[in-house]
Each structure stands twice: as structure tokens, then as C-alpha cells.
Amino acid sequence: MKVCKFGGTSVASATQIKKVAAIIKEDATRKIVVVSAPGKRFDDDIKVTDLLISLAEASLSGKDAEEELQAVVERYADIAAELGLDHEIAQVIEQDLRDRISQDKENRDLFIDQLKASGEDNNAKLIAAYFSSIGLEAEYVNPKDAGLIVSDEPGRARALPEAYENLRNLRDRKGIVVFPGFFGYSKDGVMMTFARGGSDITGSILAAAIGAELYENFTDVDSVFAANPKIVDQPVEIKRMTYREMRELSYAGFSVFHDEALMPAFQHSVPVCIKNTNNPSAEGTMIVAEREYSNSPVIGIAADGGFSTIYVSKYLMNRELGFGRRLLQILEEEEISYEHTPSGIDDLSVIVRSHQLSPEKEERIIQKCREDLKVDDVHIEHHFAMVVLVGEGMNNTKGLTARATTAISQAGANIEMINQGSSEVSLVFGIKEEDTTNVLRALYKEFFSTTAVLGV
Numbered sequence: 001m002k003v004c005k006f007g008g009t010s011v012a013s014a015t016q017i018k019k020v021a022a023i024i025k026e027d028a029t030r031k032i033v034v035v036s037a038p039g040k041r042f043d044d045d046i047k048v049t050d051l052l053i054s055l056a057e058a059s060l061s062g063k064d065a066e067e068e069l070q071a072v073v074e075r076y077a078d079i080a081a082e083l084g085l086d087h088e089i090a091q092v093i094e095q096d097l098r099d100r101i102s103q104d105k106e107n108r109d110l111f112i113d114q115l116k117a118s119g120e121d122n123n124a125k126l127i128a129a130y131f132s133s134i135g136l137e138a139e140y141v142n143p144k145d146a147g148l149i150v151s152d153e154p155g156r157a158r159a160l161p162e163a164y165e166n167l168r169n170l171r172d173r174k175g176i177v178v179f180p181g182f183f184g185y186s187k188d189g190v191m192m193t194f195a196r197g198g199s200d201i202t203g204s205i206l207a208a209a210i211g212a213e214l215y216e217n218f219t220d221v222d223s224v225f226a227a228n229p230k231i232v233d234q235p236v237e238i239k240r241m242t243y244r245e246m247r248e249l250s251y252a253g254f255s256v257f258h259d260e261a262l263m264p265a266f267q268h269s270v271p272v273c274i275k276n277t278n279n280p281s282a283e284g285t286m287i288v289a290e291r292e293y294s295n296s297p298v299i300g301i302a303a304d305g306g307f308s309t310i311y312v313s314k315y316l317m318n319r320e321l322g323f324g325r326r327l328l329q330i331l332e333e334e335e336i337s338y339e340h341t342p343s344g345i346d347d348l349s350v351i352v353r354s355h356q357l358s359p360e361k362e363e364r365i366i367q368k369c370r371e372d373l374k375v376d377d378v379h380i381e382h383h384f385a386m387v388v389l390v391g392e393g394m395n396n397t398k399g400l401t402a403r404a405t406t407a408i409s410q411a412g413a414n415i416e417m418i419n420q421g422s423s424e425v426s427l428v429f430g431i432k433e434e435d436t437t438n439v440l441r442a443l444y445k446e447f448f449s450t451t452a453v454l455g456v
């Protein structure tokens, strides 16, 4: 039995949904189908999830949100009409959205989550109706009825252990299960979404729960490539990679698969295959526990901007017990998580995602560092990017860092920070955001210019 997840681009229009149906028809073991909300049909398009966030925000601000509501309804109405479905389905979706925006707005995050989740929920209902209309035995299954219980964290929920036991029963359903991605329900029955891009996580949880032979993740590229194909021209394809490698690369910028979606599949030994809805006969990328890596120590290079550095220095910091803990506690009090902490004898930098900061938070952090930690200097800098080289074989390969640093300097960029990940499968370089594209291209050229295919 296979679990298939179709991402936003795979269900963005009627044409795409017809391709999904053909893929399901082709293989009788594709029994559980997880769907996203309609995504982008073209580069400048807006994902339904983003339209829903605008709708939620307009409703919260007390404005007339009719225009935002109609923008969502229109997307579904167009899809339904082109699939030859009854217009009633668009009316039902419109009523559902009206019901959701009239709900209690006291908890802002929960209110936004109810709207975000509707994107996948309504699309799953629509796709199940379409499957039935073309003679496939299919049913929409609601995550609450199936027991997808998650933590009480709107916008960043995680599946609880009992969810896996409950979801195992999906194996016994007769026809094809069409399951909405991206959300579950707390123990109190409140709808909670995963992090953005979280339909991948739903697919992985379901695959783990039912002990699937394979989790197929359908998207709009033939495979995972060694670098982002939007930045590097025709990057080499990765045929096979490990869960660890994919997790590191997803976290560092490979948006093709969610980093939190690796763990459920890994823990239950379910292989993952990334495939293309627009070219399903292409082999795709297999993500497995182990691979042969002697001929390709680096498997991918990811880059992501939006980082800030909190820099502190204090003479004899190295001898002061608890300094690091107290610094990190200041960040904890501001609800900021950190990514890296490169340090010297008398100085320490904490690298964080910039979106977690605000001018007020920065001021409080600086003040607490001065008053509580009595530092000699503290300042915060923005606009950094992290470029990450990933590969199981990197740790055993001599001269790799030298090759990388030479390539970065030849790209005209300064290295602000180096961190060898303790997982030993990654090497991180902090650079200025403006240098990201040049550095990524230079590193790609250095490590892959003579490689035809990776991971075989």
C-alpha cells in the first residue's frame, strides 16, 4: 500500500487534478491520497493558503472581507466547473468559508488556523467528488474522524504518538482515501495547522502510521536536484539520498520537501520518493536510510537568507560559568530559537532567523546583555544567509573545506561564519545575503561541474 501526497502545484487547476486522477488509476496500490490546497498555476499566481490568510486578516481587522472571500471561492468554482462537477460544490465551499469567518476571533492564531486549514479541507472534498464522478471508489476522510491528534500549537502543531495508532485503521478502508494535508485536531478537538508547507508532514505521518511500502511525494520537478533549479541552471539530479541528507537540505532551503516530514518516515522505515505529477514516468528521487557515497561526498548545496547575528563580547567570557546559558535564556524569554552559536575566547555570536526579532525585542536583548551579563560589547546585525553543503561522505573527505572556501572567495564573498554541523553531514557558511546567488553558483561549479547524476 502506498501513500501519495500531491502538492499545491499538482492540484492548482482542473488540468492538474486530472493528471492526479490518472496517476492514481495507474497503480492500484496508491490507496491513500493526501492533497494540498490549490497552489500556484504560474509564477506570479497566489496560493489559496495565502488568499485564505489575507481573508483571515481582513476579517480580523473588522474590514469588509467580501473581495478576499470571493477570490478563494473563485479558485474552487473554476476548478469544479472545469472538472464537470455540480456548481453546488462551490456554494458549499462559500458557505463553509462564511461559517469560518463568523467564528470566535478572540484567539487570533486559532482563527487564522481555521481558515488556513480550509484550503486543504475543501480541496480534499472537491477531489474526492471528482474521483467518484469518474468512477473511482473514493471517499474524503476528515483528520478528526481518522484520529490525527496534534499538539496544541496553532501554526506549528506536531502529531502526538496516539495519532499513529488511530490512523493505522485507514488501512481497512475499502476504496481510495482522499485526506486533506496540513492540519489535525488537538485533544480538545480544535483544528491546528502544521508549519507552512506541512501537507508533506501529513503524508509522512499517514505513511508511517499504516506502514506503507512507499511514500510518494508528487510535486512539479522530476527529482530533487543538487541545488535549487531556480538559481543554478539545470542542476544535476539526485537519484538516491538519505533521510539525514534530505532533512539537512530541506531545513537549509530545499523547499521541495518539508524538513519535518522526514522523521515519521525514517522512524517507521518508509522509503520516500519525490516524483513529478507532470512527468510521472520519471524515476524521481528515492530517500532511504543508507546510500553508497564513495564517489559523491557532497550531495547537495542549499542556501537560505533571512538570518541575523547577535554578537556579544566580554573579556574572560571563557572563564565565566553559565555565560552561554544566561545569554540563551535571554533569547528564550523573548521566545527566540537559535540556529548556530559560533564562539571565540572572549566573544560569542548567536545566529537566529530574523523574522523572530522586532525592534522592541532587539532593544530588550541589548539592554539585558548590558545589564545582566555586563558584556563589553553587544550588537545585532541583519541580512545574513547560510549556505550549507550536505553529504554523508563529507566527514571522511580531506580538503573539502579548502575547496569550498576558495570557491567562496573567488565569488568575491566574505565568510562571516563557518560551522561544521555536529551531525557530521553538513558544513555551514554564513555570508552576506547579497552574495547568496554568486556563492551558490560558485560552490555548485566547484563540486558538481563534472557530475552527471548523484546518489547512484
Ligand SMILES: Nc1ncnc2c1ncn2[C@@H]1O[C@H](COP(=O)(O)OP(=O)(O)O)[C@@H](O)[C@H]1O
Residues within 6 Å of the ligand: 006, 007, 008, 009, 010, 036, 039, 197, 218, 219, 220, 221, 223, 224, 225, 226, 227, 228, 229, 230, 253, 254, 255, 256, 257
Ligand atoms: N534542490 C531542489 N530540487 C528540486 N526542487 C527544488 C530544489 N530547491 C528548491 N526547489 C523548488 O521546489 C519546488 C517544489 O516545491 P513546492 O513549490 O513546495 O511544490 P508543491 O507545490 O508540490 O508542494 C520546485 O518547483 C523547485 O523550484
Ligand SMILES: N[C@@H](CC(=O)OP(=O)(O)O)C(=O)O
Residues within 6 Å of the ligand: 006, 007, 008, 009, 036, 037, 039, 047, 049, 050, 119, 181, 182, 195, 196, 197, 198, 199, 200
Ligand atoms: N497549503 C499549505 C500546505 C502545503 O503543504 O502546501 P504545498 O503543498 O503547496 O507546499 C501551504 O501553502 O503552506
